[in-house]
Amino acid sequence: MATHRTKMLIIGSGPAGYSAAIYGARAMMEPIVVQGLQPGGQLTITTDVENYPGFRDVIQGPWLMEEMKAQAEHVGTRMMWDTIVEVDLANGSPFRAIGDSGDEYIGDVLVIATGAQAKWLGAPGEMELGGKGVSACATCDGFFYRGKKVAVIGGGNTAVEEALYLTNHSDDVTLIHRRDELRAEKILQDRLLNHPKISVLWNKTVESFEAGENGALSHLRLRDTVTGEDSNFSCDGAFVAIGHAPATELFKGKLPMDDSGYLVVEPGTPKTSIPGVFAAGDVMDHTYRQAVTAAGTGCMAALDAERYLATLEVAEREAAE
Numbered sequence: 001m002a003t004h005r006t007k008m009l010i011i012g013s014g015p016a017g018y019s020a021a022i023y024g025a026r027a028m029m030e031p032i033v034v035q036g037l038q039p040g041g042q043l044t045i046t047t048d049v050e051n052y053p054g055f056r057d058v059i060q061g062p063w064l065m066e067e068m069k070a071q072a073e074h075v076g077t078r079m080m081w082d083t084i085v086e087v088d089l090a091n092g093s094p095f096r097a098i099g100d101s102g103d104e105y106i107g108d109v110l111v112i113a114t115g116a117q118a119k120w121l122g123a124p125g126e127m128e129l130g131g132k133g134v135s136a137c138a139t140c141d142g143f144f145y146r147g148k149k150v151a152v153i154g155g156g157n158t159a160v161e162e163a164l165y166l167t168n169h170s171d172d173v174t175l176i177h178r179r180d181e182l183r184a185e186k187i188l189q190d191r192l193l194n195h196p197k198i199s200v201l202w203n204k205t206v207e208s209f210e211a212g213e214n215g216a217l218s219h220l221r222l223r224d225t226v227t228g229e230d231s232n233f234s235c236d237g238a239f240v241a242i243g244h245a246p247a248t249e250l251f252k253g254k255l256p257m258d259d260s261g262y263l264v265v266e267p268g269t270p271k272t273s274i275p276g277v278f279a280a281g282d283v284m285d286h287t288y289r290q291a292v293t294a295a296g297t298g299c300m301a302a303l304d305a306e307r308y309l310a311t312l313e314v315a316e317r318e319a320a321e
Contacts, residue, residue: 014041133217
C-alpha cells in the first residue's frame with residue numbers, strides 16, 4: 001500500500017477526465033488520474049465515431065481514448081490502474097480517496113469524472129448486436145441509419161427526444177413502449193404523436209434482438225403486455241432509450257445530487273458545493289452526454305481548479321505574514 005500525493009486528483013478516465021488531466025498537467029498541477037474499471041469510459045465500447053471535431057474520416061472510439069490518454073501522459077499526467085472505493089470530502093482540501101488496491105490518493109483539488117452508463121434492457125442479443133444495429137445514442141449513431149427503418153425503445157423524455165432527432169435521418173421511425181401512454185413531458189408527446197415520420201407501438205416489450213444472415217440486426221421479437229402475443233418487428237436500427245445511470249454511488253451523502261443521481265454543479269461551471277471539488281462530463285450532464293461536451297467540461301474543471309489553487313496559495317501567504 002502506498003500514498004500518492006498530487007495537486008490535482010482526477011477520478012475517472014473518459015474524455016472529461018483525460019481533458020482535465022491535459023490542462024492540469026500543462027498548468028503544472030502534476031495530475032493523477034485514477035482510471036477506474038473502464039479506462040477510457042463509454043467510448044471504449046463505441047466503434048465508429050464521426051462527430052468528434054478534428055477528424056475528417058471516421059475514427060474508432062477506443063483509438064480516440066488511447067490518443068487522449070497518451071497526450072495526457074505526454075504532458076505529465078500519472079495514470080493509476082485502480083478503482084476508488086472511498087472518498088473523504090468532509091474536511092475540505094486536501095481531499096483523500098482510497099483505492100481498491102488499498103492505496104491512498106491525496107489531492108489539493110479533486111475532479112470527479114466518473115461518467116454515466118446507458119441503461120439497457122438486458123434482453124438477449126442486445127449486447128451482441130451493439131454497434132451492429134443496436135445503440136443507446138441517436139445523436140451518436142443516427143447518421144449511420146440515413147434512409148433506413150429504425151425503432152426507439154422507451155417512453156420518457158429521452159426516448160421521445162431520440163425519436164424526434166432520428167427523423168432528421170429516417171422517414172420511418174417507430175417508438176416502442178411497454179405501456180399505453182408516455183411518461184414524457186406533454187409538449188414532447190404532442191410533437192411526437194403529430195409527427196408524420198413517427199409511429200408508436202403501444203403495450204410492447206422487446207423480448208430479444210435478432211440478427212440476420214449478415215450478422216447485423218434484422219428484427220426485434222416483441223411481446224404484447226396485454227394479450228401476451230409475440231410478434232416480430234423488422235428494422236435496421238434499434239435505439240434503447242430508457243435513461244442513463246451516473247456513476248455517483250461513491251458520493252451519496254457527500255455531494256448534492258438531482259433526482260436522477262447526477263451531481264449538482266453551479267450553473268455554467270463544474271463547481272460542486274464543496275470548494276475545490278469539481279465535476280465534469282456525464283456525471284453532471286444529463287442533457288448533452290457527448291464526448292466533445294465532456295471534454296469541454298474537463299477543460300473547465302482544470303481551469304477552475306488552477307484558479308482555486310491560486311487563491312489557496314494567496315490565502316496561505318497572507319496567513320503566514
